[in-house]
Amino acid sequence: MPSQQLSSEENDGFSAKFPNIELREDANPAQHTPLYPSLARIGYVPDLELHQARLQSSRKRLQASGGVGNLPKEWPQVLQGPLVWSGSDLQTSNEWVYNFSEIDIKEIRSGLEHCKGLKLELSQVKKTSFPLPRLGRILEDLSSKLHNGRGFFILKGLDPKEFTREDNVILYLGISSYIAEQRGRQSHDGSLITHITDAVLSNTPRPERPSLYSNVAQPYHNDITPDILALYCLNSAISGGKNCIASSWTVYNELAATRLDIIRTLAENSWNTAGGFTPLKSHALLYNNSKGRPILNFSRRILTSNDNFPRTRDFSLFEPLTEAQAEALDAVNFTAVKHGLEINLLPGDMCFINNLALLHGRNAFEDSDESKRYFLRLWLRDPERAWDIPEGLRKVHDLVFQPQPDVEDHWDIDPYSAKGHELKSSTNCG
Numbered sequence: 001m002p003s004q005q006l007s008s009e010e011n012d013g014f015s016a017k018f019p020n021i022e023l024r025e026d027a028n029p030a031q032h033t034p035l036y037p038s039l040a041r042i043g044y045v046p047d048l049e050l051h052q053a054r055l056q057s058s059r060k061r062l063q064a065s066g067g068v069g070n071l072p073k074e075w076p077q078v079l080q081g082p083l084v085w086s087g088s089d090l091q092t093s094n095e096w097v098y099n100f101s102e103i104d105i106k107e108i109r110s111g112l113e114h115c116k117g118l119k120l121e122l123s124q125v126k127k128t129s130f131p132l133p134r135l136g137r138i139l140e141d142l143s144s145k146l147h148n149g150r151g152f153f154i155l156k157g158l159d160p161k162e163f164t165r166e167d168n169v170i171l172y173l174g175i176s177s178y179i180a181e182q183r184g185r186q187s188h189d190g191s192l193i194t195h196i197t198d199a200v201l202s203n204t205p206r207p208e209r210p211s212l213y214s215n216v217a218q219p220y221h222n223d224i225t226p227d228i229l230a231l232y233c234l235n236s237a238i239s240g241g242k243n244c245i246a247s248s249w250t251v252y253n254e255l256a257a258t259r260l261d262i263i264r265t266l267a268e269n270s271w272n273t274a275g276g277f278t279p280l281k282s283h284a285l286l287y288n289n290s291k292g293r294p295i296l297n298f299s300r301r302i303l304t305s306n307d308n309f310p311r312t313r314d315f316s317l318f319e320p321l322t323e324a325q326a327e328a329l330d331a332v333n334f335t336a337v338k339h340g341l342e343i344n345l346l347p348g349d350m351c352f353i354n355n356l357a358l359l360h361g362r363n364a365f366e367d368s369d370e371s372k373r374y375f376l377r378l379w380l381r382d383p384e385r386a387w388d389i390p391e392g393l394r395k396v397h398d399l400v401f402q403p404q405p406d407v408e409d410h411w412d413i414d415p416y417s418a419k420g421h422e423l424k425s426s427t428n429c430g
C-alpha cells in the first residue's frame with residue numbers, strides 16, 4: 001500500500017535505484033520547479049516502488065520545511081455525504097445494483113418495438129420515442145443517485161444475445177436516455193459510440209492500438225470530459241478485464257488529511273496536456289467551483305504518455321511534469337487503488353458512472369475464441385441534474401457536448417474489430 005512505511009535498509013536501496021529523488025529534498029514544497037524531464041520519472045503504468053521512494057523523500061523534505069501548509073482558500077477540509085465511500089464499504093452490498101424484473105424486461109422489449117416502428121435515426125432515440133412508463137421513473141430516480149448519491153450503479157438482467165447488434169444499441173440509447181439524455185461525441189470525427197474491445201482484426205497491430213482497443217490494463221483515470229460514462233457489457237473476457245472505480249472525494253479526503261501540498265499541486269493551473277481532444281496549457285486537474293463539489297478530472301495517458309503515444313518532446317510548448325506533479329499523479333492513483341471497488345461486469349450489465357466524481361480503470365485481460373470482451377461506451381449528460389462545469393474544463397467539455405460546425409456526428413454500430421479498421425487515433429481517455 002502507498003502508506004506503507006519503509007525501513008532504512010529499503011531507503012538505502014531506493015536511494016541507489018532512484019538517486020535523483022533526493023534532488024528535491026531542499027525544494028520549497030510550495031514551488032514546483034522542474035528538476036529534470038519527468039518522462040523517465042513516471043510512466044503510464046504506476047510504479048509503487050518509485051512512488052514510495054518519492055513519499056519517503058517528501059516526508060523528510062516536509063519535516064525540514066515545517067509541514068504541508070494550508071489548503072487553497074475556500075477548499076473544504078473534509079468532504080461528506082454518500083459520495084464518500086471506500087470499496088471495502090460496498091463490496092458486500094448490492095445497493096448499487098438494480099436487477100430488471102420480468103415486467104421491466106417486457107417494458108424494454110415493448111419500448112424497443114415502439115421505437116423501431118418509428119424508423120428514427122439513432123440520435124432521435126429519446127425518452128419520448130422509447131416509452132418506459134414504469135421503469136422510466138425508476139431509472140430517473142437512479143439518475144438522481146448518480147448525480148447526488150454514491151455516483152454509480154449497475155443495471156442487470158438483459159441478455160444481449162437475445163437482440164441484434166442494432167437492437168442492442170437502440171435499447172441502450174432508450175434506457176440511458178432516462179438517466180442522461182444528451183450524448184457526447186467521443187472523437188475528433190464525431191463518433192457518438194465507442195466499441196471497447198481488443199480489436200484483433202483491425203489493420204493496426206496491438207502494440208500500436210490505443211488501450212481501448214487492446215487488452216492492457218488501464219490505471220485509474222477519468223474520461224475527458226463527459227459528465228456520465230456509460231458502459232454496456234455485450235461480452236466479457238475469458239480471464240481478467242474487471243473494471244474498477246474509486247470515489248474522487250474519498251481520495252480528496254485522504255490527501256487533504258495527510259498531504260495538503262498534493263491537493264495544492266493538483267489544483268494549480270500548471271498542468272500541460274498535449275493529447276486528447278485539444279492541447280491544453282496551464283490548467284488544473286482538480287477544481288472547486290461546482291457548488292462546493294470538487295471535481296478531479298484527468299487522463300493519465302495524456303499526462304505521462306505511454307509507449308505508443310508519447311508525450312510531445314517539444315518542451316517549449318509542454319514542459320515535462322515536475323517531481324511534485326509526478327508524485328501527485330501517483331498519490332491519486334495509489335489512494336484510488338486503496339479505496340477502489342472492483343466491479344465484474346457481465347454480459348447484459350449496464351454501468352453508469354459519474355465521471356466528474358469517480359475515477360475508473362480496468363485490469364488487463366485475455367480473450368478466447370469463444371469469449372471476447374466487448375463493451376459499448378456512451379458519454380452522457382443530463383442537463384437538469386448536471387454538475388456545473390468548471391471554467392478550466394469548459395473548452396474540452398464543449399468539444400464533447402456543444403455543436404461543432406466542422407464535425408459530422410455519426411453512429412458506428414459495427415465494431416472496430418471488423419477487418420480493415422485503422423485504430424491509431426487516440427482522442428480519448430486512458
Ligand SMILES: [Fe+2]
Nearest residue numbers: 222223429430
Ligand atoms: Fe476511461
